[in-house]
Amino acid sequence: MDINIKPLLSSEVRKINFSYDIPISHSEGGYKFSDKIFVKGEVKDMGGYMVLEAKAKVDYETECARCLKPITGQCEIDFVREVALKLESKDEEGEYILVNENSCLSIDEAIKEEIILSLPLRSLCKEDCKGLCPKCGCNKNETECSCVLKEPDPRWNILKTFSEKGE
Ligand SMILES: [Zn+2]
Ligand SMILES: [Zn+2]
Structure with missing residues:
Protein backbone atom coordinates (compact mmCIF):
# COMPACT_ATOMS: atom_id res chain seq x y z
CA MET A 1 0.00 0.00 0.00
CA SER A 118 15.93 -11.97 8.79
CA LEU A 119 14.49 -15.51 8.81
CA PRO A 120 16.67 -17.99 10.70
CA LEU A 121 18.78 -20.17 8.40
CA ARG A 122 17.36 -23.26 10.03
CA SER A 123 14.83 -23.92 12.76
CA LEU A 124 14.73 -26.74 15.29
CA CYS A 125 11.62 -28.06 17.09
CA LYS A 126 13.70 -27.95 20.27
CA GLU A 127 17.31 -27.14 21.06
CA ASP A 128 18.33 -30.78 21.60
CA CYS A 129 16.25 -32.41 18.87
CA LYS A 130 17.70 -35.86 18.21
CA GLY A 131 16.53 -35.94 14.59
CA LEU A 132 15.71 -38.93 12.43
CA CYS A 133 17.55 -42.24 12.38
CA PRO A 134 19.48 -42.29 9.09
CA LYS A 135 18.88 -46.02 8.81
CA CYS A 136 15.21 -46.68 9.65
CA GLY A 137 13.93 -43.08 9.50
CA CYS A 138 12.21 -43.16 12.88
CA ASN A 139 11.95 -39.98 14.94
CA LYS A 140 14.56 -40.49 17.67
CA ASN A 141 12.75 -38.04 19.96
CA GLU A 142 9.81 -40.42 20.09
CA THR A 143 11.22 -43.90 19.46
CA GLU A 144 14.37 -45.66 20.49
CA CYS A 145 15.35 -47.87 17.55
CA SER A 146 18.04 -50.55 17.71
CA CYS A 147 19.81 -49.67 14.47
CA VAL A 148 23.59 -50.02 14.58
CA LEU A 149 24.98 -47.04 12.74
CA LYS A 150 28.69 -47.43 13.33
CA GLU A 151 30.58 -49.29 10.63
CA PRO A 152 32.67 -52.03 12.27
CA ASP A 153 36.31 -51.04 12.55
CA PRO A 154 38.14 -52.81 9.65
CA ARG A 155 41.16 -53.53 11.91
CA TRP A 156 39.10 -56.06 13.84
CA ASN A 157 38.65 -58.08 10.63
CA ILE A 158 42.40 -58.36 10.20
CA LEU A 159 42.81 -59.58 13.77
CA LYS A 160 40.03 -62.06 13.20
CA THR A 161 41.83 -63.43 10.11
CA PHE A 162 45.04 -63.86 12.11
CA SER A 163 43.37 -65.72 14.90
CA GLU A 164 41.53 -67.95 12.43
CA LYS A 165 44.84 -68.81 10.72
CA GLY A 166 46.49 -69.50 14.04
CA GLU A 167 43.98 -72.16 14.96
ZN1 LIG B 1 13.11 -31.75 15.59
ZN1 LIG C 1 16.80 -46.65 13.38
Missing part, protein backbone atom coordinates in the same frame (compact mmCIF):
# COMPACT_ATOMS: atom_id res chain seq x y z
CA ASP A 2 1.17 3.55 -0.65
CA ILE A 3 1.58 5.86 2.34
CA ASN A 4 0.46 9.34 1.41
CA ILE A 5 2.75 11.91 3.03
CA LYS A 6 1.41 15.02 1.26
CA PRO A 7 0.25 16.64 4.56
CA LEU A 8 3.76 16.12 5.91
CA LEU A 9 5.45 17.58 2.84
CA SER A 10 3.28 20.69 3.02
CA SER A 11 3.97 20.98 6.78
CA GLU A 12 0.29 20.61 7.69
CA VAL A 13 1.26 17.90 10.14
CA ARG A 14 4.51 16.80 11.79
CA LYS A 15 3.73 13.10 11.84
CA ILE A 16 1.76 10.51 9.89
CA ASN A 17 0.80 7.17 11.42
CA PHE A 18 0.03 4.13 9.37
CA SER A 19 -0.90 0.50 9.90
CA TYR A 20 -1.95 -2.01 7.27
CA ASP A 21 -1.38 -5.52 5.96
CA ILE A 22 0.85 -6.61 3.12
CA PRO A 23 -0.50 -9.74 1.44
CA ILE A 24 2.11 -12.49 1.21
CA SER A 25 1.26 -16.01 0.19
CA HIS A 26 4.34 -17.59 -1.27
CA SER A 27 6.84 -19.89 0.35
CA GLU A 28 10.48 -18.98 0.63
CA GLY A 29 13.30 -21.43 1.29
CA GLY A 30 11.20 -23.85 3.33
CA TYR A 31 9.14 -21.12 5.02
CA LYS A 32 5.44 -20.83 4.36
CA PHE A 33 4.01 -17.48 5.41
CA SER A 34 0.56 -16.88 6.79
CA ASP A 35 -1.34 -14.70 4.34
CA LYS A 36 -0.20 -11.26 5.51
CA ILE A 37 2.56 -9.17 7.04
CA PHE A 38 1.25 -6.74 9.62
CA VAL A 39 2.91 -3.31 9.35
CA LYS A 40 2.61 -0.41 11.78
CA GLY A 41 4.64 2.75 11.96
CA GLU A 42 5.01 6.46 11.42
CA VAL A 43 6.69 9.01 9.22
CA LYS A 44 8.08 11.97 11.16
CA ASP A 45 9.20 15.43 10.19
CA MET A 46 12.51 15.83 12.05
CA GLY A 47 12.95 19.46 11.02
CA GLY A 48 14.92 19.40 7.82
CA TYR A 49 14.55 15.75 7.09
CA MET A 50 11.98 12.96 7.42
CA VAL A 51 12.26 9.50 8.92
CA LEU A 52 10.04 6.45 8.50
CA GLU A 53 9.97 3.97 11.37
CA ALA A 54 7.94 0.79 11.22
CA LYS A 55 7.56 -2.61 12.79
CA ALA A 56 6.53 -5.52 10.63
CA LYS A 57 5.65 -9.05 11.67
CA VAL A 58 4.49 -12.23 10.02
CA ASP A 59 3.67 -15.76 11.19
CA TYR A 60 5.24 -18.65 9.38
CA GLU A 61 5.31 -22.42 9.21
CA THR A 62 8.41 -24.43 8.57
CA GLU A 63 9.80 -27.79 9.56
CA CYS A 64 12.49 -28.83 12.00
CA ALA A 65 15.83 -29.09 10.21
CA ARG A 66 16.58 -32.39 12.00
CA CYS A 67 13.32 -34.30 12.45
CA LEU A 68 11.07 -32.53 9.88
CA LYS A 69 8.32 -31.95 12.43
CA PRO A 70 6.13 -28.94 11.44
CA ILE A 71 6.79 -25.88 13.58
CA THR A 72 5.37 -22.37 13.63
CA GLY A 73 7.19 -19.16 14.37
CA GLN A 74 6.93 -15.42 14.08
CA CYS A 75 9.35 -13.04 12.44
CA GLU A 76 9.39 -9.42 13.54
CA ILE A 77 11.58 -6.65 12.15
CA ASP A 78 12.28 -3.00 12.84
CA PHE A 79 12.30 -1.06 9.61
CA VAL A 80 13.88 2.42 9.72
CA ARG A 81 14.68 4.55 6.68
CA GLU A 82 15.31 8.17 5.98
CA VAL A 83 12.83 9.61 3.49
CA ALA A 84 14.34 11.28 0.41
CA LEU A 85 12.74 13.45 -2.26
CA LYS A 86 15.36 12.33 -4.71
CA LEU A 87 18.52 10.28 -4.61
CA GLU A 88 21.99 11.63 -5.28
CA SER A 89 23.17 8.30 -6.65
CA LYS A 90 22.02 4.73 -7.22
CA ASP A 91 24.15 3.57 -4.26
CA GLU A 92 21.82 5.23 -1.80
CA GLU A 93 18.82 3.07 -2.73
CA GLY A 94 19.02 0.78 0.29
CA GLU A 95 19.31 3.54 2.87
CA TYR A 96 16.47 5.76 1.75
CA ILE A 97 12.81 5.50 0.86
CA LEU A 98 12.02 7.67 -2.09
CA VAL A 99 8.89 9.87 -2.29
CA ASN A 100 7.11 9.04 -5.55
CA GLU A 101 5.40 11.48 -7.94
CA ASN A 102 2.10 11.17 -6.00
CA SER A 103 3.77 12.24 -2.73
CA CYS A 104 3.55 8.66 -1.51
CA LEU A 105 5.97 6.15 -0.03
CA SER A 106 5.80 2.50 -0.90
CA ILE A 107 7.72 0.20 1.39
CA ASP A 108 6.01 -3.16 0.81
CA GLU A 109 8.73 -4.70 -1.34
CA ALA A 110 11.51 -3.49 0.95
CA ILE A 111 9.66 -4.88 3.99
CA LYS A 112 9.16 -8.27 2.33
CA GLU A 113 12.84 -8.39 1.41
CA GLU A 114 13.94 -7.53 4.94
CA ILE A 115 11.59 -10.12 6.48
CA ILE A 116 13.03 -12.83 4.23
CA LEU A 117 16.61 -11.81 5.06
Whole structure:
Protein backbone atom coordinates (compact mmCIF):
# COMPACT_ATOMS: atom_id res chain seq x y z
CA MET A 1 0.00 0.00 0.00
CA ASP A 2 1.17 3.55 -0.65
CA ILE A 3 1.58 5.86 2.34
CA ASN A 4 0.46 9.34 1.41
CA ILE A 5 2.75 11.91 3.03
CA LYS A 6 1.41 15.02 1.26
CA PRO A 7 0.25 16.64 4.56
CA LEU A 8 3.76 16.12 5.91
CA LEU A 9 5.45 17.58 2.84
CA SER A 10 3.28 20.69 3.02
CA SER A 11 3.97 20.98 6.78
CA GLU A 12 0.29 20.61 7.69
CA VAL A 13 1.26 17.90 10.14
CA ARG A 14 4.51 16.80 11.79
CA LYS A 15 3.73 13.10 11.84
CA ILE A 16 1.76 10.51 9.89
CA ASN A 17 0.80 7.17 11.42
CA PHE A 18 0.03 4.13 9.37
CA SER A 19 -0.90 0.50 9.90
CA TYR A 20 -1.95 -2.01 7.27
CA ASP A 21 -1.38 -5.52 5.96
CA ILE A 22 0.85 -6.61 3.12
CA PRO A 23 -0.50 -9.74 1.44
CA ILE A 24 2.11 -12.49 1.21
CA SER A 25 1.26 -16.01 0.19
CA HIS A 26 4.34 -17.59 -1.27
CA SER A 27 6.84 -19.89 0.35
CA GLU A 28 10.48 -18.98 0.63
CA GLY A 29 13.30 -21.43 1.29
CA GLY A 30 11.20 -23.85 3.33
CA TYR A 31 9.14 -21.12 5.02
CA LYS A 32 5.44 -20.83 4.36
CA PHE A 33 4.01 -17.48 5.41
CA SER A 34 0.56 -16.88 6.79
CA ASP A 35 -1.34 -14.70 4.34
CA LYS A 36 -0.20 -11.26 5.51
CA ILE A 37 2.56 -9.17 7.04
CA PHE A 38 1.25 -6.74 9.62
CA VAL A 39 2.91 -3.31 9.35
CA LYS A 40 2.61 -0.41 11.78
CA GLY A 41 4.64 2.75 11.96
CA GLU A 42 5.01 6.46 11.42
CA VAL A 43 6.69 9.01 9.22
CA LYS A 44 8.08 11.97 11.16
CA ASP A 45 9.20 15.43 10.19
CA MET A 46 12.51 15.83 12.05
CA GLY A 47 12.95 19.46 11.02
CA GLY A 48 14.92 19.40 7.82
CA TYR A 49 14.55 15.75 7.09
CA MET A 50 11.98 12.96 7.42
CA VAL A 51 12.26 9.50 8.92
CA LEU A 52 10.04 6.45 8.50
CA GLU A 53 9.97 3.97 11.37
CA ALA A 54 7.94 0.79 11.22
CA LYS A 55 7.56 -2.61 12.79
CA ALA A 56 6.53 -5.52 10.63
CA LYS A 57 5.65 -9.05 11.67
CA VAL A 58 4.49 -12.23 10.02
CA ASP A 59 3.67 -15.76 11.19
CA TYR A 60 5.24 -18.65 9.38
CA GLU A 61 5.31 -22.42 9.21
CA THR A 62 8.41 -24.43 8.57
CA GLU A 63 9.80 -27.79 9.56
CA CYS A 64 12.49 -28.83 12.00
CA ALA A 65 15.83 -29.09 10.21
CA ARG A 66 16.58 -32.39 12.00
CA CYS A 67 13.32 -34.30 12.45
CA LEU A 68 11.07 -32.53 9.88
CA LYS A 69 8.32 -31.95 12.43
CA PRO A 70 6.13 -28.94 11.44
CA ILE A 71 6.79 -25.88 13.58
CA THR A 72 5.37 -22.37 13.63
CA GLY A 73 7.19 -19.16 14.37
CA GLN A 74 6.93 -15.42 14.08
CA CYS A 75 9.35 -13.04 12.44
CA GLU A 76 9.39 -9.42 13.54
CA ILE A 77 11.58 -6.65 12.15
CA ASP A 78 12.28 -3.00 12.84
CA PHE A 79 12.30 -1.06 9.61
CA VAL A 80 13.88 2.42 9.72
CA ARG A 81 14.68 4.55 6.68
CA GLU A 82 15.31 8.17 5.98
CA VAL A 83 12.83 9.61 3.49
CA ALA A 84 14.34 11.28 0.41
CA LEU A 85 12.74 13.45 -2.26
CA LYS A 86 15.36 12.33 -4.71
CA LEU A 87 18.52 10.28 -4.61
CA GLU A 88 21.99 11.63 -5.28
CA SER A 89 23.17 8.30 -6.65
CA LYS A 90 22.02 4.73 -7.22
CA ASP A 91 24.15 3.57 -4.26
CA GLU A 92 21.82 5.23 -1.80
CA GLU A 93 18.82 3.07 -2.73
CA GLY A 94 19.02 0.78 0.29
CA GLU A 95 19.31 3.54 2.87
CA TYR A 96 16.47 5.76 1.75
CA ILE A 97 12.81 5.50 0.86
CA LEU A 98 12.02 7.67 -2.09
CA VAL A 99 8.89 9.87 -2.29
CA ASN A 100 7.11 9.04 -5.55
CA GLU A 101 5.40 11.48 -7.94
CA ASN A 102 2.10 11.17 -6.00
CA SER A 103 3.77 12.24 -2.73
CA CYS A 104 3.55 8.66 -1.51
CA LEU A 105 5.97 6.15 -0.03
CA SER A 106 5.80 2.50 -0.90
CA ILE A 107 7.72 0.20 1.39
CA ASP A 108 6.01 -3.16 0.81
CA GLU A 109 8.73 -4.70 -1.34
CA ALA A 110 11.51 -3.49 0.95
CA ILE A 111 9.66 -4.88 3.99
CA LYS A 112 9.16 -8.27 2.33
CA GLU A 113 12.84 -8.39 1.41
CA GLU A 114 13.94 -7.53 4.94
CA ILE A 115 11.59 -10.12 6.48
CA ILE A 116 13.03 -12.83 4.23
CA LEU A 117 16.61 -11.81 5.06
CA SER A 118 15.93 -11.97 8.79
CA LEU A 119 14.49 -15.51 8.81
CA PRO A 120 16.67 -17.99 10.70
CA LEU A 121 18.78 -20.17 8.40
CA ARG A 122 17.36 -23.26 10.03
CA SER A 123 14.83 -23.92 12.76
CA LEU A 124 14.73 -26.74 15.29
CA CYS A 125 11.62 -28.06 17.09
CA LYS A 126 13.70 -27.95 20.27
CA GLU A 127 17.31 -27.14 21.06
CA ASP A 128 18.33 -30.78 21.60
CA CYS A 129 16.25 -32.41 18.87
CA LYS A 130 17.70 -35.86 18.21
CA GLY A 131 16.53 -35.94 14.59
CA LEU A 132 15.71 -38.93 12.43
CA CYS A 133 17.55 -42.24 12.38
CA PRO A 134 19.48 -42.29 9.09
CA LYS A 135 18.88 -46.02 8.81
CA CYS A 136 15.21 -46.68 9.65
CA GLY A 137 13.93 -43.08 9.50
CA CYS A 138 12.21 -43.16 12.88
CA ASN A 139 11.95 -39.98 14.94
CA LYS A 140 14.56 -40.49 17.67
CA ASN A 141 12.75 -38.04 19.96
CA GLU A 142 9.81 -40.42 20.09
CA THR A 143 11.22 -43.90 19.46
CA GLU A 144 14.37 -45.66 20.49
CA CYS A 145 15.35 -47.87 17.55
CA SER A 146 18.04 -50.55 17.71
CA CYS A 147 19.81 -49.67 14.47
CA VAL A 148 23.59 -50.02 14.58
CA LEU A 149 24.98 -47.04 12.74
CA LYS A 150 28.69 -47.43 13.33
CA GLU A 151 30.58 -49.29 10.63
CA PRO A 152 32.67 -52.03 12.27
CA ASP A 153 36.31 -51.04 12.55
CA PRO A 154 38.14 -52.81 9.65
CA ARG A 155 41.16 -53.53 11.91
CA TRP A 156 39.10 -56.06 13.84
CA ASN A 157 38.65 -58.08 10.63
CA ILE A 158 42.40 -58.36 10.20
CA LEU A 159 42.81 -59.58 13.77
CA LYS A 160 40.03 -62.06 13.20
CA THR A 161 41.83 -63.43 10.11
CA PHE A 162 45.04 -63.86 12.11
CA SER A 163 43.37 -65.72 14.90
CA GLU A 164 41.53 -67.95 12.43
CA LYS A 165 44.84 -68.81 10.72
CA GLY A 166 46.49 -69.50 14.04
CA GLU A 167 43.98 -72.16 14.96
ZN1 LIG B 1 13.11 -31.75 15.59
ZN1 LIG C 1 16.80 -46.65 13.38
